Amino acid sequence: MKLDLFQSKDHKREETFSVSLEELGIEKIDGVEPLGDFTINCRIIRNDDIVRVSGKVTVNANVECARCLDPIEHEWSGSFTVVAKKTKKGESLNDSETSDNDEINYIILKTDENSIELSGFVHDALLLDVPFKIVCGENCRGLCPACGIKLGNEPCDCSSSHADERWQDLKNLLDNNGSKNKN
Numbered sequence: 150m151k152l153d154l155f156q157s158k159d160h161k162r163e164e165t166f167s168v169s170l171e172e173l174g175i176e177k178i179d180g181v182e183p184l185g186d187f188t189i190n191c192r193i194i195r196n197d198d199i200v201r202v203s204g205k206v207t208v209n210a211n212v213e214c215a216r217c218l219d220p221i222e223h224e225w226s227g228s229f230t231v232v233a234k235k236t237k238k239g240e241s242l243n244d245s246e247t248s249d250n251d252e253i254n255y256i257i258l259k260t261d262e263n264s265i266e267l268s269g270f271v272h273d274a275l276l277l278d279v280p281f282k283i284v285c286g287e288n289c290r291g292l293c294p295a296c297g298i299k300l301g302n303e304p305c306d307c308s309s310s311h312a313d314e315r316w317q318d319l320k321n322l323l324d325n326n327g328s329k330n331k332n
């Protein structure tokens with residue numbers, strides 16, 4: 150997914166791409182199922198030999214509720230910023246101009262380089278923001294630990310008795326140990 154930075158003399162322009170999870174090289178993530186291709190929207194601002202790309206990637210996905218595992222439709226999105234500077238003819242690459250920054254990626258392009266590869270930036274932006282802690286509602290009470298039924302929907306009267314049984318097992322175990330020690 151190459152983006153040509155210098156094809157247009159325009160100061161400002163926008164480009165939109167569509168790309169699948171596989172093309173982005175993202176492995177399937179449990180509990181997050183994209184419902185189509187990812188849309189990548191890039192706003193490109195050019196000042197002569199410096200280009201700034203602000204990208205946003207979005208996809209509608211079915212995401213499991215972190216408590217009850219019900220699917221929820223949720224927009225999975227991420228954003229990235231790349232600033233690319235083209236080296237002028239005869240100018241040498243200055244290391245101090247290349248820096249790692251959490252929010253902005255700086256790239257120095259060779260004189261004859263006109264495009265940047267977007268996949269890596271999109272990939273990282275998405276993985277920084279995987280929707281793992283989404284809940285179907287603040288009131289979601291999750292699943293009964295004993296029978297697995299969704300709490301709140303249907304009455305679940307097993308929870309107290311199941312809990313009691315488990316405590317009973319533990320109590321029996323302790324009692325047995327106690328009696329063994331006595332013998």
Ligand SMILES: [Zn+2]
Pocket residue numbers: 214215216217218219284285286289290291
């Ligand atoms: Zn839920």
Ligand SMILES: [Zn+2]
Pocket residue numbers: 293294295296297298305306307308
């Ligand atoms: Zn239950």
